[in-house]
Amino acid sequence: MVAKKFTACIVGVGRIGFSLQKDKKREQPASHSLALFKNKFVKIVAGCDIDENKLKNWKKIYKNANTYTNIHKMLEKESPDIVVIAVNEKNHLSIALEVIKNKPKLVILEKPVAPNPEQARLILRYSKKYKVPVSINHERRFSLDYLIVKNIIEKKQIGEIQSVFASFSSSATVYKVGSENIGDCSLIHDGTHLIDIINFLFNIKCANPKIDNMILNSKKDVESLNFHFKEKILDNNQKTMFYFEIAGNKKYFGFDIEIRGNKGKILIGNGYLKVYERKESPFYTGFYSLMRNKTIKRPKKTKYFSNMIENCINFLCKKEKLSSTIKSGIKTLNIIYRIIDKIKKIPHNSY
Numbered sequence: 001m002v003a004k005k006f007t008a009c010i011v012g013v014g015r016i017g018f019s020l021q022k023d024k025k026r027e028q029p030a031s032h033s034l035a036l037f038k039n040k041f042v043k044i045v046a047g048c049d050i051d052e053n054k055l056k057n058w059k060k061i062y063k064n065a066n067t068y069t070n071i072h073k074m075l076e077k078e079s080p081d082i083v084v085i086a087v088n089e090k091n092h093l094s095i096a097l098e099v100i101k102n103k104p105k106l107v108i109l110e111k112p113v114a115p116n117p118e119q120a121r122l123i124l125r126y127s128k129k130y131k132v133p134v135s136i137n138h139e140r141r142f143s144l145d146y147l148i149v150k151n152i153i154e155k156k157q158i159g160e161i162q163s164v165f166a167s168f169s170s171s172a173t174v175y176k177v178g179s180e181n182i183g184d185c186s187l188i189h190d191g192t193h194l195i196d197i198i199n200f201l202f203n204i205k206c207a208n209p210k211i212d213n214m215i216l217n218s219k220k221d222v223e224s225l226n227f228h229f230k231e232k233i234l235d236n237n238q239k240t241m242f243y244f245e246i247a248g249n250k251k252y253f254g255f256d257i258e259i260r261g262n263k264g265k266i267l268i269g270n271g272y273l274k275v276y277e278r279k280e281s282p283f284y285t286g287f288y289s290l291m292r293n294k295t296i297k298r299p300k301k302t303k304y305f306s307n308m309i310e311n312c313i314n315f316l317c318k319k320e321k322l323s324s325t326i327k328s329g330i331k332t333l334n335i336i337y338r339i340i341d342k343i344k345k346i347p348h349n350s351y
């Protein structure tokens with residue numbers, strides 16, 4: 001028997017929609033197009049982009065699919081089961097509302113849900129009104145290395161978690177006034193990955209984040225930011241400290257998390273996973289030290305993109321719940337905006 005294929009359209013065939021699949025250094029599939037194409041239960045029926053050149057290049061690979069430069073026209077002609085929205089965040093709202101009204105079985109929306117919580121809540125309202133589920137591509141939730149870490153934490157393999165250090169490093173501006181409308185700062189654009197994965201691992205509230213340090217550049221935009229909060233997580237007896245650094249003054253691209261328990265620690269980030277456990281010390285008689293458990297390795301293929309699509313297909317086949325919902329995406333955005341509120345309350349000349 002031939003398996004049923006879900007039809008899919010992709011809106012936005014830019015980097016994550018398409019061209020990252022050509023990056024030889026990245027783990028593939030690294031684009032929606034290739035991840036959908038590689039899934040045997042999916043048939044790509046159309047691509048849409050306002051940029052005709054990008055669409056032409058996309059069509060060279062996905063020859064059998066239709067192409068559109070206008071979303072209205074695409075939705076008039078096609079009735080896809082799945083619509084991927086991979087346009088720039090300032091256009092998430094308008095495209096998402098348009099797509100949801102067309103009632104596909106599922107929308108896969110790029111992160112962040114929207115540049116601000118108000119827009120994100122409007123997308124949620126439409127999703128409920130038209131009964132169209134929305135999955136958000138917070139990709140680390142699907143990545144095998146992070147799933148290993150979640151399991152270690154839940155099994156208490158490194159004991160009770162006492163502190164977590166999480167950082168995102170790049171050369172991009174961390175926050176500037178006005179980013180709320182377009183999401184063009186790393187706190188919103190990339191911070192969403194960092195906050196979301198910490199929320200996925202620990203189900204944080206981050207009700208009252210405290211800003212520890214803020215460095216401004218000559219334009220008075222935030223160049224680097226440190227904040228922390230403390231709260232009870234899992235079934236721990238004591239509160240856990242969470243420390244964050246979102247740095248824009250680095251000359252490299254980094255995503256790093258250190259999780260410290262009372263019996264071990266985990267280091268995870270882009271390209272690495274290291275787990276250390278309490279063992280009788282080889283250095284000091286009568287003491288315990290943390291030793292690397294080399295049997296726990298980062299899988300060569302983390303399957304971050306293919307697992308996301310697989311979760312969506314399993315959801316459509318009623319076999320699984322969505323792992324990254326619009327509600328979890330909005331929770332992440334709300335946390336980011338609590339931090340932005342705190343930034344705004346600090347007089348800019350005090351730093």
Ligand SMILES: NC(=O)c1ccc[n+]([C@@H]2O[C@H](COP(=O)([O-])OP(=O)(O)OC[C@H]3O[C@@H](n4cnc5c(N)ncnc54)[C@H](O)[C@@H]3O)[C@@H](O)[C@H]2O)c1
Nearest residue numbers: 012013014015016017048049050051086087088089110111
């Ligand atoms: N999950 C991840 O790791 C990841 C990585 C990169 C980007 N993203 C997210 O994906 C989204 C797109 O980012 P990108 O880097 O691919 O950007 P991009 O600029 O490379 O691609 C966006 C594409 O959308 C098209 N577009 C814009 N408005 C449109 C419209 N109204 N109709 C049709 N097409 C339209 C643009 O022409 C462009 O080709 C953003 O939300 C970004 O945050 C996520």
